[in-house]
Amino acid sequence: MLKPSTVAWMRSELRRGALSRAQLAVGLCEQDDWRNRRGKPCLASARKALPRLAADLGLPLPEPTRRTGGCRRRPPQEARKTFPPLQLQCSLKDLRPVCVSPAETPEQRRHLASLLDAEHPLQRGQAPGCRLLYGIEAGGQLLGVISFVAAGLRLGPRDKHLGWDERTRGHNIDRLLCNDRFLVRPGVRVPNLASHAWGLVLKQLAADWEARHGVLPVAVETCVEQGRKGSSYKAAQFTSLGFTNGLAWGRGKRLPKEKHGRQQARKPPPQAKQVFVKGLQDGWEQVLRERPVRVLGQFPGPARDSGADWAECEFERSDLPDRRLRERLKAMGKAWRDQPGECVPTLFPESAEQRAAYRLLNNKRVTPEDVLQPHREALAERAGQQPGTVLLVQDTTTLNYTGLQECTEGLGPLKDRANSSRGLFVHAAVAFTPGRRSLGVSGLEVWARPLEEPADEGEKESRRWFRGLQQGFELGRACPGRQIVVVGDRESDIYDLFRERERREQAGEENVELLVRVNLGRQRKAKVRCPELKMEMVRPLPVQCDFQHRVQFRRTFRLLSQGGKRARRGSRVETKVSIGAVELQPPEARRKRGEAGVEAWLVHVAQTNARKGARPLEWLLLSTVGGPSKLWAQRIVRWYEARWSIEEFFKVLKSHARIEDRRLRTAEALAKCLVFDAITAWQAQSLGSYARDAPDTPAEQVLTQDERAMILAVVRKKRLLPPAERGRPPPKDIRSWVVWLARTVGFRPSKRRPLPGHQLIWRAYVKLQVRLEGWRIMRG
Numbered sequence: 001m002l003k004p005s006t007v008a009w010m011r012s013e014l015r016r017g018a019l020s021r022a023q024l025a026v027g028l029c030e031q032d033d034w035r036n037r038r039g040k041p042c043l044a045s046a047r048k049a050l051p052r053l054a055a056d057l058g059l060p061l062p063e064p065t066r067r068t069g070g071c072r073r074r075p076p077q078e079a080r081k082t083f084p085p086l087q088l089q090c091s092l093k094d095l096r097p098v099c100v101s102p103a104e105t106p107e108q109r110r111h112l113a114s115l116l117d118a119e120h121p122l123q124r125g126q127a128p129g130c131r132l133l134y135g136i137e138a139g140g141q142l143l144g145v146i147s148f149v150a151a152g153l154r155l156g157p158r159d160k161h162l163g164w165d166e167r168t169r170g171h172n173i174d175r176l177l178c179n180d181r182f183l184v185r186p187g188v189r190v191p192n193l194a195s196h197a198w199g200l201v202l203k204q205l206a207a208d209w210e211a212r213h214g215v216l217p218v219a220v221e222t223c224v225e226q227g228r229k230g231s232s233y234k235a236a237q238f239t240s241l242g243f244t245n246g247l248a249w250g251r252g253k254r255l256p257k258e259k260h261g262r263q264q265a266r267k268p269p270p271q272a273k274q275v276f277v278k279g280l281q282d283g284w285e286q287v288l289r290e291r292p293v294r295v296l297g298q299f300p301g302p303a304r305d306s307g308a309d310w311a312e313c314e315f316e317r318s319d320l321p322d323r324r325l326r327e328r329l330k331a332m333g334k335a336w337r338d339q340p341g342e343c344v345p346t347l348f349p350e351s352a353e354q355r356a357a358y359r360l361l362n363n364k365r366v367t368p369e370d371v372l373q374p375h376r377e378a379l380a381e382r383a384g385q386q387p388g389t390v391l392l393v394q395d396t397t398t399l400n401y402t403g404l405q406e407c408t409e410g411l412g413p414l415k416d417r418a419n420s421s422r423g424l425f426v427h428a429a430v431a432f433t434p435g436r437r438s439l440g441v442s443g444l445e446v447w448a449r450p451l452e453e454p455a456d457e458g459e460k461e462s463r464r465w466f467r468g469l470q471q472g473f474e475l476g477r478a479c480p481g482r483q484i485v486v487v488g489d490r491e492s493d494i495y496d497l498f499r500e501r502e503r504r505e506q507a508g509e510e511n512v513e514l515l516v517r518v519n520l521g522r523q524r525k526a527k528v529r530c531p532e533l534k535m536e537m538v539r540p541l542p543v544q545c546d547f548q549h550r551v552q553f554r555r556t557f558r559l560l561s562q563g564g565k566r567a568r569r570g571s572r573v574e575t576k577v578s579i580g581a582v583e584l585q586p587p588e589a590r591r592k593r594g595e596a597g598v599e600a601w602l603v604h605v606a607q608t609n610a611r612k613g614a615r616p617l618e619w620l621l622l623s624t625v626g627g628p629s630k631l632w633a634q635r636i637v638r639w640y641e642a643r644w645s646i647e648e649f650f651k652v653l654k655s656h657a658r659i660e661d662r663r664l665r666t667a668e669a670l671a672k673c674l675v676f677d678a679i680t681a682w683q684a685q686s687l688g689s690y691a692r693d694a695p696d697t698p699a700e701q702v703l704t705q706d707e708r709a710m711i712l713a714v715v716r717k718k719r720l721l722p723p724a725e726r727g728r729p730p731p732k733d734i735r736s737w738v739v740w741l742a743r744t745v746g747f748r749p750s751k752r753r754p755l756p757g758h759q760l761i762w763r764a765y766v767k768l769q770v771r772l773e774g775w776r777i778m779r780g
Contacts, residue, residue: 004300010057011059014054014060019062021047025043025050028050029041039214081114081117082118085187088190089190092192092196098138098196102204102208103135112133112145119185129150130209132147132209132213133146133148134201136193145181145182145183147180148180148205151173153173158277161241164288174215175218176217176218176221177209177217178220179220202278220277222238223276226271226273230274230276236278238278239278241276242275243275244273296377297477297479316330325363332357335347336676337680338769339770339773341657344357362665362666362668366672375675376440383482388483389639390433391432391433392468392486393645394430394487395428396428397654398414398424399426399659399674400660401670407665410668417452424667425448425449425461426444426446427444428445428650429442429472432645433693443467462491465488468486483625484513485512485625487639489517490518495587499586501514514624515636575608576606577603578603579602579632579636582600582622583599584598599624601626601636603619604619605617605620619640653677656681656684658677659677683765687734687765688756690738691734691735697733699734708730710768715743741761741768744768
């Protein structure tokens with residue numbers, strides 16, 4: 001991904017039209033600091049990227065200039081350099097000392113390449129990347145040549161041995177070399193010369209390659225044709241990895257197979273080659289198997305006009321190694337935008353597009369994390385633009401697919417294993433502003449419990465809260481200067497979670513805080529010591545926290561209604577709030593070993609106007625940040641109240657995006673569908689949260705020009721505006737546009753209800769996208 005400043009520079013230069021393609025490539029490398037490991041500009045890659053970049057910007061490239069002198073060509077066969085024959089027959093002991101030295105100057109490289117052309121059966125070959133040539137010399141005579149190039153992208157036996165997938169291969173392929181040519185001149189008859197030369201070259205190969213090309217290799221591979229034993233490689237302790245598939249009779253045709261899929265001949269097929277590999281350092285296999293680590297914020301978004309299509313913004317920064325998968329991911333994101341909540345056949349009525357969508361959903365090389373990754377990059381960009389605090393709220397919900405248990409693989413029990421309900425668990429982490437404006441989905445972890453009780457439970461499900469904390473630290477590194485507060489409910493009341501956050505803070509990551517609600521129903525004996533309390537508290541904590549020097553005040557808020565097992569009616573709640581410093585004590589065994597506690601702030605919220613016989617509202621909130629003041633107590637309570645926004649997100653996801661109505665064959669495909677539905681639900685939810693949290697935001701930053709034009713046309717054509725607002729110019733703030741959008745589905749604002757709810761916004765949003773799709777079809 002290019003920097004926004006680079007895209008702006010490219011747009012201005014293409015419009016000006018004064019630079020050639022070569023000059024544009026040089027400027028592109030300079031503007032984006034696009035350099036290889038040796039610090040040189042990547043001019044070839046930049047020149048290759050110019051047509052696609054110009055197409056994305058919708059501007060033409062300058063015409064290519066023709067070379068006047070013609071391109072450089074290799075000399076014809078008859079003009080190649082010839083070498084006098086060399087006859088040498090002796091023992092290695094009589095020949096010593098043997099020297100293997102790299103070609104340093106262009107003349108030396110041309111001399112060794114000419115020797116390969118003259119005496120090697122395959123000549124010098126065409127290396128697509130870097131090359132390093134060594135000359136084997138003894139007594140002032142050139143006895144042979146060893147050539148190394150960058151390893152090929154795909155090689156079956158090697159990839160199978162290392163267990164490489166596409167992403168790991170792309171990350172580690174530059175640390176692997178290929179010996180493409182090895183020549184000992186025909187007249188040289190010296191036993192053990194080849195293995196001795198290998199011993200000399202392997203001692204210096206890694207350092208020479210790093211000095212020349214800026215990459216430290218860890219292994220070298222080679223392919224030996226049939227009819228050759230590879231004795232020198234075996235003597236140099238190369239390991240055989242097997243044979244390649246080979247090609248039968250040219251033209252890329254594979255060998256015919258029997259009915260059961262076995263090769264017809266047990267011998268290696270024609271043109272197959274034996275693959276050898278040799279490590280240049282200890283542990284080279286572990287180094288090459290190391291998977292790349294995603295760094296949040298490494299793909300800055302390109303400069304776009306305000307109100308750009310959100311589907312492109314959320315799916316264009318994918319790091320999938322295959323460009324076809326990236327394009328398909330973007331196309332599926334646009335389909336979910338155009339018809340939110342519809343099933344896959346409705347989203348893709350054309351048969352080819354439908355098959356392509358199902359292939360991506362069932363592609364094992366594409367994980368749900370791969371689908372969510374570009375959206376996380378856009379989230380990091382939005383969070384970086386948000387001043388102050390960002391709340392990362394995490395919670396767990398269930399998806400019920402009981403009717404699909406016979407046709408969908410990978411589902412598990414939702415309650416206990418004896419229960420008949422089947423489905424998936426989803427742990428989500430969603431970023432909000434303190435005013436509850438949704439910034440995006442940071443994580444979606446999907447899993448199914450096994451149908452039978454396992455002998456070993458393995459990793460505990462509670463580890464998902466630690467992974468949510470890890471996402472908070474990733475977001476904090478991507479947004480320096482922003483305070484990230486990870487908010488969790490009672491299930492995240494885990495001592496080790498606070499200990500992990502303290503360990504990270506001591507390591508230098510200081511902009512991430514933790515806020516959880518204490519589980520009053522737990523009976524385990526975990527202690528909280530408070531210097532301001534009269535006594536040491538043992539969970540379950542007492543209803544009244546009697547602080548000796550407490551900061552206490554009263555607060556009133558509106559409690560929303562709730563259904564389910566903890567059903568309640570909406571009411572106005574008056575509470576008494578207290579805050580004080582506490583020290584979380586470790587478990588008894590660890591406390592005896594001398595482990596210190598974790599300092600935190602305890603906020604106690606108790607209802608004072610509960611009805612007779614009703615259970616009063618009570619919260620105990622533990623925060624790693626705070627202070628002995630009313631301002632801090634109010635801030636912590638307001639942060640925790642924002643946790644309700646993730647419940648609204650789950651409601652939009654289930655009731656409106658209808659994720660539980662999906663019908664797919666595997667749980668992994670359902671998880672990928674969940675990502676598309678979650679991003680769509682976030683977009684619809686963010687419209688309402690913009691109207692509440694940032695009502696003065698310019699509408700062009702949230703809605704596209706087509707969306708605003710369609711909303712304006714509908715409200716004027718159907719005369720949905722009150723007489724006082726008719727004839728006025730369109731408003732500029734997002735709040736007015738959200739109200740106008742809700743008017744298209746029957747919403748009428750009032751003093752008691754000035755803004756629409758999520759259900760009305762979803763219905764209006766779906767109708768808007770349907771109208772826009774028809775408009776695009778009519779425009780062609």
